[in-house]
Amino acid sequence: MAKVDNFKEFVYIDPQKKMILLKALGYDLDARGFVVDNTRRRVICKYTRRPVHFNEASILPGSTVIINTNPVSLSSYIEEYLEN
Numbered sequence: 001m002a003k004v005d006n007f008k009e010f011v012y013i014d015p016q017k018k019m020i021l022l023k024a025l026g027y028d029l030d031a032r033g034f035v036v037d038n039t040r041r042r043v044i045c046k047y048t049r050r051p052v053h054f055n056e057a058s059i060l061p062g063s064t065v066i067i068n069t070n071p072v073s074l075s076s077y078i079e080e081y082l083e084n
Contacts, residue, residue, distance in 0.1 A: 015054075021059060022059070027043065028040075033055065035057050045067045046065055046067065048068050048072060052067065053068075059069050060081075079080070
């Protein structure tokens, strides 16, 4: 099992601030609320391989990686990046 020592890096960001952060990182939203990159292509979560909707988007600490916020994505991220 993955050992996680530091969850304090995971912070809730209200939707308005999350949108500002996404735009600062070069992302935007399409008409249906999915996160798109600067070529207007939908961002695909590397763990679920599904498009990332704004309401479910997580911006990972210390990166520009955008994933879906669900148990599979979060546990995969923890296993990949926070495991000792």
